[in-house]
Amino acid sequence: xxxxxxxxxxxxxxxxxxxxxxxxxxxxxxxxxxxxxxxxxxxxxxxxxxxxxxxxxxxxxxxxxxxxxxxxxxxxxxxxxxxxxxxxxxxxxxxxxxxxxxxxxxxxxxxxxxxxxxxxxxxxxxxxxxxxxxxxxxxxxxxxxxxxxxxxxxxxxxxxxxxxxxxxxxxxxxxxxxxxxxxxxxxxxxxxxxxxxxxxxxxxxxxxxxxxxxxxxxxxxxxxxxxxxxxxxxxxxxxxxxxxxxxxxxxxxxxxxxxxxxxxxxxx
Numbered sequence: 001x002x003x004x005x006x007x008x009x010x011x012x013x014x015x016x017x018x019x020x021x022x023x024x025x026x027x028x029x030x031x032x033x034x035x036x037x038x039x040x041x042x043x044x045x046x047x048x049x050x051x052x053x054x055x056x057x058x059x060x061x062x063x064x065x066x067x068x069x070x071x072x073x074x075x076x077x078x079x080x081x082x083x084x085x086x087x088x089x090x091x092x093x094x095x096x097x098x099x100x101x102x103x104x105x106x107x108x109x110x111x112x113x114x115x116x117x118x119x120x121x122x123x124x125x126x127x128x129x130x131x132x133x134x135x136x137x138x139x140x141x142x143x144x145x146x147x148x149x150x151x152x153x154x155x156x157x158x159x160x161x162x163x164x165x166x167x168x169x170x171x172x173x174x175x176x177x178x179x180x181x182x183x184x185x186x187x188x189x190x191x192x193x194x195x196x197x198x199x200x201x202x203x204x205x206x207x208x209x210x211x212x213x214x215x216x217x218x219x220x221x222x223x224x225x226x227x228x229x230x231x232x233x234x235x236x237x238x239x240x241x242x243x244x245x246x247x248x249x250x251x252x253x254x255x256x257x258x259x260x261x262x263x264x265x266x267x268x
Contacts, residue, residue, distance in 0.1 A: 001063065001224050002040075003158055003183060004047050007151035009123030013051040014147055014158050016044050016074060019062035021228070021258050030264040033257045041069040048074035053122065055115070056082045057160035058135060058144040059089075059097035066104050073108070080109040081127065083145050084116045088132035090142035115145055126150040130173040136163035136188065137200045146173045155179040155216065163188045163196070163225050164204035171207040178216045183246070184208070186226025189235040190259070205236055212242055221249050230259045 005012045018040045020029040029037075048054060054075060056064045066072075083089070085098035105112075113120065117131040128150065132143035144160035157179035162170040164187050174182060187204040188196040212220060220243040226232045233240040247254045262268060 001158075001160065001183075001185060002044050004051070005149045005156055005158075007123075007125040007149065009125040009151070010052040011050060012053045012055060012127065012149060013044075013048045013074075014055040015057055015063040015160070016048040016051075016054060016070065017061065017063050017065040018044060018069065019060075024258055024261045025267075027261050027265055027267075030257070030261055032264055033261070036255070036257060038069065041065075045070045045074060051078065053079045053081060053120075053127070054109075055127070055145075055147060056080070056101070057147065057158075058083045058142060059085070059093040059101060060135075060141075060161070061097075063161075064097075064101055066100055072104055075105045075108040078109050079120075079122075080105065080112045081115040081120060081129070082112060083132065083143070084114045088116070088143040090139065093142050124151060128177070133162065133170045133173070134167060135161050137166050137196070146170070148173070148177050148179065150177075155181075157182045157184075159184045161185045161224065164200065165207050166200040166204045168207075171210065174211055175214065178214045180216050181219045181221070182211055182217060183221045183223070184211070185224040186222040186232070187235065188225040188228075189232065190225075190229040192235075201235065205238060208236065208239055208243075212239060219244065219249065221246055227254070227256055228258055230256055 001015050003014045018037050020033050020037055086094055115129040118129055120127045128148040130146035135141040135144050147158040149156045157174050162185050165171045187201050222243045223246040245254055
């Protein structure tokens with residue numbers, strides 16, 4: 001979900017990190033996944049170095065990095081807007097990950113601000129943050145911030161890890177601001193019937209239809225959790241032709257390496 005947003009005033013990098021699923025189909029990441037991760041980490045680092053504002057929506061390693069893959073120098077001199085490290089947060093992020101992140105960037109940013117439910121203005125650009133909403137359909141994995149970037153008459157929405165959105169409280173921020181572009185973390189269908197219910201999928205699809213009906217919406221991008229299986233479009237059959245993945249929106253082909261992990265290992 002690493003996303004760069006540029007306006008006439010500033011360059012914003014939301015969640016500058018990349019990580020791999022540690023196990024899939026009982027298999028660790030393939031060497032091709034590891035190569036791609038390091039390739040993308042370099043791209044992220046270059047883009048983040050050139051950014052003015054960095055946003056961290058929550059403390060999962062695919063959304064922030066402790067300097068293992070991406071240099072901590074990306075934070076030097078930046079405005080850093082972060083999810084609150086002690087409120088509306090699960091234990092592993094509150095006790096381990098958020099404190100480790102704040103220690104690692106100490107003294108680097110120009111300024112650090114807690115972003116939950118707040119607005120920030122840079123010239124004619126406004127960055128609005130939702131209140132913390134659940135990561136997915138419950139709070140076991142903690143909470144995330146949704147982000148709206150407004151510049152002139154243009155509005156871009158970044159949902160962070162809502163896994164849907166299946167919950168009304170996740171969808172409401174999106175619907176309230178009627179974005180022109182919406183970048184949404186889609187339903188976690190690869191866990192359907194295990195950690196993600198059929199009901200949640202139905203509610204997600206209903207909310208995505210509501211988003212598609214917004215008067216200003218020009219482009220809907222759905223990615224992240226949805227794209228962890230090959231037949232992701234079949235899961236959202238009623239809107240399959242009405243959204244793009246991040247790769248498609250960038251003019252590239254989908255490269256779903258994790259979903260192809262068995263194939264990469266030669267196991268079918």
